[in-house]
Amino acid sequence: MTKENSQPGEARASGASVADTLATDSRGAPPPLLQQQYQFLGDSDIPCSRYTSQAFADLETERLWGRCWQWACREEHIPDVGDNYVYNIGPYSVIVVRSAQDGIRAFVNSCTHRGTRLLGAEGVGFSPRITCPFHGWSWSVEGRLESLPARWDFPHVGDDSHDLQAVKCETWGGFVFINLDPDALPLAEYLDVMPQHFQHYPLERRRVRLHVQKILPANWKAAQEAFMEAYHNFETHDAPNGANAQYDIFGSYVSRFIHNIGNYSAESLADYPGNKWRDPPLTENQLLQSLSVFGLEQEEVPAGETARSVAAEDLRRLIGKALGVDLSSVSDTLMLDSIEYHLFPNMFFFPGITVPMAYRFRPNGDDIDSSIFDLMVLEPLPEGAEHPEPPEPFKLSVEQSYTEVEALSWLAPVYDEDTGNLDLQQQGLKASRKPGITLGNYQEARIRRVHLTLDEFLKE
Amino acid sequence: MSIGEFSRVAGMDELPRGASLCVEVGGREILLCHTADGVFAVDNLCSHAQARLCEGKLKGQKILCPLHGAAFDVRDGRALSRPAIRPIASHKVKLDGESIMVALGD
Incomplete structure (x- = not known):
């Protein structure tokens, strides 16, 4: 039934693996997508209280959100000097500002006089000078205190003692990242393999086509974990493929799945309930039909070809034409597959063309039972084109x-x-008598990786 | 001119899409904003601390105040973010060929 092995984490679903599929695709994949790097990380249960306890959430606020790298916005949100973006995370609020044509700075969104939040709403803004709405202290976009009404009353305020409080800020892939910990390690180290991998599919040459922000009724970790495995495809999405997805762990901060679209192995469903998609298995033509949501023109798979190769070729032409980009040499896997990199603690980046998203999951203020899910669709930008607003x-x-x-x-x-x-x-986690959740050794390893790294952050 | 009466304030050639323009109507500064939804007219002064919104920036359907970052929806003058709470007045706009006509509300 399955490829059994005595070592935990070594068993896999039967049928063609992602590596098998990529090896038979019509166009070769970039080297990072051929890499496989799974690690067995243990099989003990994860306590339910990590999703439901106020004390745990408070610890996360202090030691995780106050210390980890996280993207605040895209660079194109703040194209001109004076443009800013307010990013809120739990109780914290950060102002990201374009301080020079080639400079981006970030500051704690709090007045150095009496603490007032300087800019109110999350999102884009424009302030050539940042002025507190309470007493009118104001700062340059470099964070220098420039105006202090009734200066005579503040002899104890030095020339630079009350500048805005700087927050670490770096960019990668067109995203602006912040870190509230002044001693944080550089972003490049935190990104691990990502810069090297994404050279092959650069996110800075993408535009935000769509941004959807939804409140989800679960702790931020439960919410993001619904997107970290393809094991749920059969039951949640009523879809045949998922069991053969590939999972990789790249160090403490980065993990990945590659989930093939447009094929599946009937054998991979051997111990799933019923005979669905197993007996009889889907034909290549039926698989192509299942991809009709992509707006394909081809309706039949010619002899000797596969639904994947036909769909990938159709999409190269259709999407290439629609976006004005040359996709003629892009691999089948980048054209079709759901390829998902996760960056600790809460960020997802998809290098694919048809499945081209970025996600971010964060606590919804101080409510442990809900979270904010930002979803961006990032389309390839034609060569030489500037990023639109x-x-x-x-x-x-x-x-x-x-x-x-x-x-x-x-x-x-x-x-x-x-x-x-x-x-x-979320409700079930609270009701459970069983103290922890159980994870699959392979398909749910990325979830465990996040909890292990989270433990590192939560230590004193 | 009186309230409710349309008068020509600018030509469309002065207001490309994505741009804003400050004009004077009956001694009052009015901000014209050309968004993806069309041309709109609102008061030029922020309802919070009377900064001139023409020195701020039009982003999408929002005009952003340069002083404290308050945002208003230019389609109806609604205040979208603190420190502004009160709306700014919104005025009727009609296009007559290449001319932008504005009638003051209240």
């Missing part, structure tokens, strides 16, 4: 459906399915 986020409440965002197209029902289990899970 990114669209404002669509904001969806817990009750609203992704189908209200028309531009999400075929993705909308998929996200509704993905997020539809979260309220049940």
Whole structure:
């Protein structure tokens, strides 16, 4: 039934692996996608209280969100000097500002006089000088205190003692990252293999086509974990493929899955309930039909070809034409597959062309039972083209459906399915008599990796 | 001119999409904003500390105040973020050929 092995974590579903599929694709994949790097990380249960306890969430606020790298916005959110972006994480708030044509700075969003939050709402803004709305102290975009009304009353304020409080800020892949810990390790170290891998699929040459921000009714970790494995595909999405997905662990901060689209192995479902997609298995033509949501023109798979090769070729032409980019040499896997890199603690980057997203999951203020899910669709930008102004986020409440965002197209029902289990899970975690959740050794290893690294952060 | 009466304030050639322009109507500064949804007119002064919004920036459907970063929806003048709480007045706009016509509200 399955490829059994005595060592935990070595068993795999039967049928063609991702490596097998990539080896038979019509166009070769870039080297990082051929790499396999799984590690067995243990099989003990993860305590439910990590998702439900206020004390645990408080510790995360102090030691995780106050210390980890996290993206605040895209560089194109702040193209001109004076443009700013306010990013909130739990109780913290950070102002990211374009301080010079080639300079970006970040500051704690708090007045150095009496602590007032300087800029109110999250998102884009413009302030050539940052002025406190309480007493009118104001700072340059470099964070220098420039105006202090009634200076005579503050002889104890030095020339630079009350500049804005600087926050570490670096960029990668067109994203602006911040870190509230003044002693944080450099972003480049934290990114591990990502810069090397993404040379082959640069995210700085993407534009934000769509940004959707939804409140989800679960702890931020439960919410993101719904997106870290393809094991749920069969039950949640009523889809045949997922069991053969590949999972990689690259160090403490980065993990990945590669989930092939447009093929599957009937054998991989050997011990799944019923005969669905097993007896009889889907034909290549049926597989192609299942991809019709992509707006393919081809309806049949010619002899000697596969649904994957036909769909990839169709999409190279259709998407290339629609976006004005040359996709003629892009591999089948980048064209089709769901390739998902996770960066600790809460960020996801998809280098694919048809599945081209970035995600971020964070606590919703101080509510441990809900989270904010930012979803961006990042389209390739034609060579030489400048980044257009990114669209404002669509904001969806817990009750609203992704189908209200028309531009999400075929993705909308998929996200509704993905997020539809979260309220049940969060409530179930609270009700459970069993003290912990159990994870699969291979398919759910990325989830365990995040918890292990989280433990490192939560130490004194 | 009186309230409710349309008068020509600018030509469309002065207001490309994505741009804003300060004009005077009956001694009052009005900000024209050309967004993806069309041309809109609002008061030029922020309802919080009376900074001139023409020195701020139009982003999408929002005008951003240069002083404290307050945002207003230019389509109806609604205040979208603190420190502004009160809306700014919004005025009727109609296009007559290449001319932008504005009638003051209140």
